[in-house]
Amino acid sequence: MSLQETIKSGLKTSMLSKDTARTGVIRILIGEFQRQPEKELDDDKVIGIIKKLIKSERELIAAGGTGDEEYIAILEGYLPQQASEEDIRNWISDNVDFSQFGNKMQAMKPIMAHFGSSADGNIVKNILQSL
DSSP: OOHHHHHHHHHHHHHHTTOHHHHHHHHHHHHHHHTSSSSSOOHHHHHHHHHHHHHHHHHHHHTTOOOOHHHHHHHHTTSOOOOOHHHHHHHHHHHOOGGGSSSGGGGHHHHHHHHGGGSOHHHHHHHHHHO
């Protein structure tokens, strides 16, 4: 079952259990899915939508607005397991030859290609800057 189908089936479950917070978040997600030109979205597209919603909510909180941490937590529950900072550091030390790049930040492309959506770009950036 795709991530989009999992989220849609979660709507019924949350409504039956009267979990209004989860139901609201899932309805927002489904609304975002319906704005897309294609009906069936692949998991990477769904993950991108979820990350976009999380980012906008965090920006709202950072700007002093009234953001909702529970909203972020529910959205993060649909994201795949994130790679730890230690896993990323170990992979970089084993697989990246910095002599091939003009600067360390150019190594970000192969790192993100390897980890995909399981690594946060900001964490990878911080790791590269600390090396």
